[in-house]
Amino acid sequence: MTNHWDNYHRHWKLLDAPLRPTAETVGIFDRELDLGNADVLLLGVTPELAVLGRSMLAIDQSATMISGVWAGDNASRRAMAGNWLDLPVERASFDAVIGDGCLSAVDSKAARGVLFSEIARVLKPGRRAAIRVFARPETADHLRGIQALVLAGGVENFHALKWRIAMACTTDDCDNSVDVQAIRATFDRLFPDREVLAARTGWSMASINTIDVYAGSETKYSFATLAMLVDEASAWFGKVRVVPSGSYPLAERCPLLVLASPKPA
Known part of the structure; x- marks a missing residue:
C-alpha cells in the first residue's frame, strides 16, 4: 500500500x-x-x-x-x-x-x-x-446519472468527472470521506473501456490514466x-x-x- x-x-x-x-x-x-x-x-x-x-x-x-x-x-x-x-x-x-x-x-x-x-x-x-x-452537492449524484451525463457530453473534462464520482461515493456520516481506491474502482466499473471513453469524449488517455495514481493508495479524501x-x-x-x-x-x-x-x- x-x-x-x-x-x-x-x-x-x-x-x-x-x-x-x-x-x-x-x-x-x-x-x-x-x-x-x-x-x-x-x-x-x-x-x-x-x-x-x-x-x-x-x-x-x-x-x-x-x-x-x-x-x-x-x-x-x-x-x-x-x-x-x-x-x-x-x-x-x-x-x-x-x-x-x-x-x-x-x-x-x-x-x-x-x-x-x-x-x-x-x-x-x-x-x-x-x-x-x-x-459535494446537498443531494448526492446518482452514479448512473453521472455515466449518462458523460456520454451525453455534459462533463467538460476528466477531472470534473473524477470529482463527480468521488463526491457521489462519500460516506453519509459527518466525515463524508471516500477511499481514493474506491474512486478508481467506481470509475472502472462505470467506464470499463477507457479507449471508448476517450473516443466518445475527446479526452486524452494520459488525462484519463491519471486516476491510476489512486491504485494501492491508503489515502482518503473528504467532500x-x-x-x-x-x-x-x-x-x-x-x-x-x-x-x-x-x-x-x-x-x-x-x-x-x-x-x-x-x-x-
Whole structure:
C-alpha cells in the first residue's frame, strides 16, 4: 500500500481545473485577501498560488510533492515538509493563510476542525484566510446519472468527472470521506473501456490514466457539503464568507471560503 501523494507530482502537469486553480481563481484569492504586501502561509505547494504575497512559506506533508512541484526556494519564498494539523509555525505569525482543496485532503470532520483551528492560530489579528473547497452537492449524484451525463457530453473534462464520482461515493456520516481506491474502482466499473471513453469524449488517455495514481493508495479524501463546511468553519471564525472562484468545469462546487475574525481557542 502506498501514499499516492508521493507519486502525485508525476501527474501534476496533466491535471486541469477543477483540480488546479485557474488564473481567474488566483486573482480572486489576491483580491479577497489583499495579498500584495502580505506574508503568506500556503497549505500545499500549488504552483499557481505560490506567486502570491510579499513573502511565502509553503508547507506540504509530502517531500516528493515539494521536490516535484515547488519552483524552488528564494529569498522571499520557501517550502518545507510539515503537518497541516500541527503547523510548525508560531501563533499569529502570518498576514494570510491560503490553500487549494486542502479541506478535502484530510479525511474526517475532526481533522477539518483541527485544520481550521490551526489556520485560526497562525493568523495575525484582523487578518484573513481563504481556502478553495471541493463541496459535494446537498443531494448526492446518482452514479448512473453521472455515466449518462458523460456520454451525453455534459462533463467538460476528466477531472470534473473524477470529482463527480468521488463526491457521489462519500460516506453519509459527518466525515463524508471516500477511499481514493474506491474512486478508481467506481470509475472502472462505470467506464470499463477507457479507449471508448476517450473516443466518445475527446479526452486524452494520459488525462484519463491519471486516476491510476489512486491504485494501492491508503489515502482518503473528504467532500463535505458547503453548508457543513461553513458550519465547521464558524466554530473557529466569527466571519465566514462564500465567494465564487471563477468559471471553469464544476466551479459551482468549488468556491472560496474566506475566513476572518478568528475566535480564541
